[in-house]
Amino acid sequence: MITPFITSNPADARVLFENFGLTFYYAQLVEDNLKLILAMAELQGIVVFDRKKDLRIKSSDYDLIEACMGPLKEVLKKNRGPNDSDEFYRFFDEANAARRLLAHRFFIEHAADLQSEAGRQAINQHLSKLYLTIRNADDASVTLRDVIYSRVGFTPEMARQKIEKFMRMLDDNPPKD
Numbered sequence: 001m002i003t004p005f006i007t008s009n010p011a012d013a014r015v016l017f018e019n020f021g022l023t024f025y026y027a028q029l030v031e032d033n034l035k036l037i038l039a040m041a042e043l044q045g046i047v048v049f050d051r052k053k054d055l056r057i058k059s060s061d062y063d064l065i066e067a068c069m070g071p072l073k074e075v076l077k078k079n080r081g082p083n084d085s086d087e088f089y090r091f092f093d094e095a096n097a098a099r100r101l102l103a104h105r106f107f108i109e110h111a112a113d114l115q116s117e118a119g120r121q122a123i124n125q126h127l128s129k130l131y132l133t134i135r136n137a138d139d140a141s142v143t144l145r146d147v148i149y150s151r152v153g154f155t156p157e158m159a160r161q162k163i164e165k166f167m168r169m170l171d172d173n174p175p176k177d
Contacts (some may be wrong), residue, residue, distance in 0.1 A: 033141035095137030
């Protein structure tokens with residue numbers, strides 16, 4: 001029988017797993033922002049790309065949600081302007097490397113360190129660096145997303161209002177069992 005997670009691990013391990021989850025969450029936000037950026041930039045003629053080929057997806061529209069950060073950031077790079085900052089693109093390269101590590105090898109590489117409190121502290125230190133790397137990319141992606149969307153008159157305030165309206169609609173019409 002599996003022991004419930006909350007009682008089967010020491011408190012510092014639970015913090016480590018929470019930090020891992022938060023870090024991966026921000027990686028997902030970066031990935032989703034890149035999708036929003038590319039979709040709107042494509043509509044505005046700022047970027048040009050072949051969704052199936054460049055993003056390695058089956059369908060050009062519906063499967064956009066399945067695109068991964070690596071191909072997304074490469075499309076951005078491919079369409080970079082002559083005055084674009086190298087640092088801007090480096091944020092996404094580093095965030096993608098951090099996301100791949102988190103998704104594919106992080107706990108395998110740190111398996112031995114999970115056994116002790118000192119080891120878990122060392123893992124948290126490494127995770128903290130990955131978190132900061134991903135947050136830098138998130139900040140850059142949010143800024144770019146907001147600029148591109150504001151060019152067509154859609155502001156973050158408008159998005160917040162639409163979300164609030166949608167949430168009220170959900171509250172007024174709960175799903176029926």
